[in-house]
Amino acid sequence: MAQKKFVVGCFDDEAVLFPAVRQVRAAGYKIKDVYTPFAVHGLDHALGMRETSLHTAGFIYGITGTTTAISAISWIFTKDWPLNIGGKPHFALPAWIPIIFELTVLFAAVGMVLTFCYLCQLAPGVKKHRFHNRATDDLFVMVIECSDKTNTDDLKALLSANGALETNVQIAEEGWWFGTYDNDNEDLYNNKQLA
Amino acid sequence: MASIKEQFEIPGKLKTWSYALIGVGAVALLYGMFTKGFSTDEHEQVHFWGTLMYNTIFWTLICNAAMFFLCFSTMAQAAWIQSFRRIAEAISTLVPVFGAITFAVLIYVVVSDKHHIYHWLDVEAVAKDPILRGKTGFLNPTFFIIWTTLAIVLWSYFGYRMRQLSNEADVAPMDAATAKAFNIKSMVRSGFFLVWFGLTVASTIPWLWLMSIDAHWYSTMYSWYTFASSFVAGMSLIAVWLIYMKNKGYMELSNSEHLHDVAKFMFAFSIFWTYLWFSQYMLIWYANIPEEVVYFKHRVQGPYKPIFFLNLIINFLAPLIILMKRSAKRNFTLVAFMAVLIMFGHWIDFYQMVMGSLMKEHVSLGWLDFGVLSFFVGVMILMVARALASKPLIAKYHPFLKESVIHHT
Numbered sequence: 001m002a003q004k005k006f007v008v009g010c011f012d013d014e015a016v017l018f019p020a021v022r023q024v025r026a027a028g029y030k031i032k033d034v035y036t037p038f039a040v041h042g043l044d045h046a047l048g049m050r051e052t053s054l055h056t057a058g059f060i061y062g063i064t065g066t067t068t069a070i071s072a073i074s075w076i077f078t079k080d081w082p083l084n085i086g087g088k089p090h091f092a093l094p095a096w097i098p099i100i101f102e103l104t105v106l107f108a109a110v111g112m113v114l115t116f117c118y119l120c121q122l123a124p125g126v127k128k129h130r131f132h133n134r135a136t137d138d139l140f141v142m143v144i145e146c147s148d149k150t151n152t153d154d155l156k157a158l159l160s161a162n163g164a165l166e167t168n169v170q171i172a173e174e175g176w177w178f179g180t181y182d183n184d185n186e187d188l189y190n191n192k193q194l195a
Numbered sequence: 196m197a198s199i200k201e202q203f204e205i206p207g208k209l210k211t212w213s214y215a216l217i218g219v220g221a222v223a224l225l226y227g228m229f230t231k232g233f234s235t236d237e238h239e240q241v242h243f244w245g246t247l248m249y250n251t252i253f254w255t256l257i258c259n260a261a262m263f264f265l266c267f268s269t270m271a272q273a274a275w276i277q278s279f280r281r282i283a284e285a286i287s288t289l290v291p292v293f294g295a296i297t298f299a300v301l302i303y304v305v306v307s308d309k310h311h312i313y314h315w316l317d318v319e320a321v322a323k324d325p326i327l328r329g330k331t332g333f334l335n336p337t338f339f340i341i342w343t344t345l346a347i348v349l350w351s352y353f354g355y356r357m358r359q360l361s362n363e364a365d366v367a368p369m370d371a372a373t374a375k376a377f378n379i380k381s382m383v384r385s386g387f388f389l390v391w392f393g394l395t396v397a398s399t400i401p402w403l404w405l406m407s408i409d410a411h412w413y414s415t416m417y418s419w420y421t422f423a424s425s426f427v428a429g430m431s432l433i434a435v436w437l438i439y440m441k442n443k444g445y446m447e448l449s450n451s452e453h454l455h456d457v458a459k460f461m462f463a464f465s466i467f468w469t470y471l472w473f474s475q476y477m478l479i480w481y482a483n484i485p486e487e488v489v490y491f492k493h494r495v496q497g498p499y500k501p502i503f504f505l506n507l508i509i510n511f512l513a514p515l516i517i518l519m520k521r522s523a524k525r526n527f528t529l530v531a532f533m534a535v536l537i538m539f540g541h542w543i544d545f546y547q548m549v550m551g552s553l554m555k556e557h558v559s560l561g562w563l564d565f566g567v568l569s570f571f572v573g574v575m576i577l578m579v580a581r582a583l584a585s586k587p588l589i590a591k592y593h594p595f596l597k598e599s600v601i602h603h604t
């Protein structure tokens with residue numbers, strides 16, 4: 001549970017957001033994330049995030065599924081319980097391919113969903129600080145992490161100069177916590193702010 | 196947009212190469228025609244006309260796949276294709292050319308009663324054969340000629356109409372109402388092509404042209420298998436031309452994002468082709484009924500075994516392993532290599548589909564096949580380059596062009 005100080009800037013236009021992201025990064029600030037109501041193409045690139053390794057994980061899960069299927073079926077049908085099915089050889093590869101395929105897909109799909117939830121810290125009861133509730137509605141919310149030396153007023157001025165409609169400073173939990181929001185009854189549109 | 200090169204000038208080297216390929220191909224074609232095609236030996240005749248058949252059908256179908264690609268993208272209002280749509284259009288201009296060659300070859304085969312190629316042409320054999328008698332409503336020369344004519348003429352015509360419409364995007368900027376009308380008109384015209392494509396390439400035409408070589412045998416997967424084969428090769432052909440044009444400094448508006456999506460089609464439809472290949476094979480293998488197994492017997496266990504498995508390696512394993520990674524699909528060199536490999540692979544696929552049924556005893560892959568291939572490749576290169584040079588390379592007032600320029604995968 002580490003509390004940190006963040007500067008938050010809200011934008012309502014992608015065309016304004018992208019130059020602003022570039023300006024803020026060029027000025028040397030560290031952007032924690034930009035929360036958007038929908039997936040914005042190219043934003044990950046503009047933020048300088050690395051490629052996700054989710055697909056590599058998916059490949060490994062898929063290969064695991066393939067291996068599991070091949071070893072299980074071949075052991076069952078050739079060693080454990082050989083059956084004569086329609087006069088086919090015990091090692092009847094073409095007949096197994098649908099099952100091998102299905103198990104590959106099953107492992108890859110379930111594995112990737114779980115990995116995605118792990119990477120994004122998504123689980124029942126897992127809570128994260130909401131920087132601005134309209135991030136799920138109509139605002140692009142840029143969150144910048146402050147260091148000891150950050151001058152929040154300068155940063156707010158920079159954001160406003162680059163088209164932010166609203167800026168504020170928040171002290172908030174950086175990661176996730178398990179439980180509830182402390183201020184669930186508070187007006188959702190009225191974030192805990194620190195001037 | 197001022198810096199965009201809109202006019203393609205055919206490089207001298209390209210012309211030289213295509214003339215050389217056509218020259219080599221024409222020599223092989225003529226030599227083959229007189230020594231084999233018109234020889235008295237039926238075996239030689241089958242060899243020559245079979246080779247010509249699979250080559251010309253292959254090239255007609257993959258050029259038609261380019262128009263199919265344009266039409267279904269238009270129907271789905273897919274904007275990303277607009278930056279290189281003129282390449283697909285240029286490839287589709289070959290449908291009437293290759294279609295005419297296909298028409299000539301097939302009509303010759305049917306009219307001159309080559310029942311060693313199409314067994315159902317043999318009137319006496321059909322009269323004694325209850326299975327073939329049951330198929331005479333579909334497999335008869337009259338229907339064959341009418342349907343073949345209709346197919347080729349209408350592919351060419353609907354394709355021509357689509358290309359004509361695309362010219363309108365060169366004239367002047369469109370306001371919202373004009374752009375909307377243009378969009379609806381494009382969708383209607385592509386609809387005509389798509390419906391006819393479904394009735395021909397995706398169903399009847401492969402039955403008629405290719406599957407009827409094995410007159411007794413049938414497979415419900417066959418048309419889709421042929422379609423998948425020609426479509427993935429057609430996407431590869433588009434990729435090759437896109438990369439060539441980029442390499443020559445044209446097509447500035449297309450970048451690795453567009454290549455990525457083209458390569459996705461190559462990857463996805465290689466898998467789709469394998470799915471159909473496997474579905475066709477597995478059911479026949481499992482049921483093991485003699486009249487069905489007859490198609491695979493000499494392919495899997497006979498002389499065609501190396502080609503049969505080479506086909507699977509080139510068209511399934513290679514794209515699966517090499518094109519799977521995102522970085523591979525965005526790499527121009529690698530996609531160019533894979534596109535040529537896939538086209539070669541599906542040419543081999545068409546080879547075994549036709550020649551595997553016509554010459555069961557031995558594999559004849561040799562100078563005639565590569566000679567005829569060289570003729571078609573030469574004609575394709577020359578005609579596509581000419582078609583590209585005849586129009587601006589960018590449909591610059593197309594309503595979807597901007598969306599294509601900022602395309603991001």
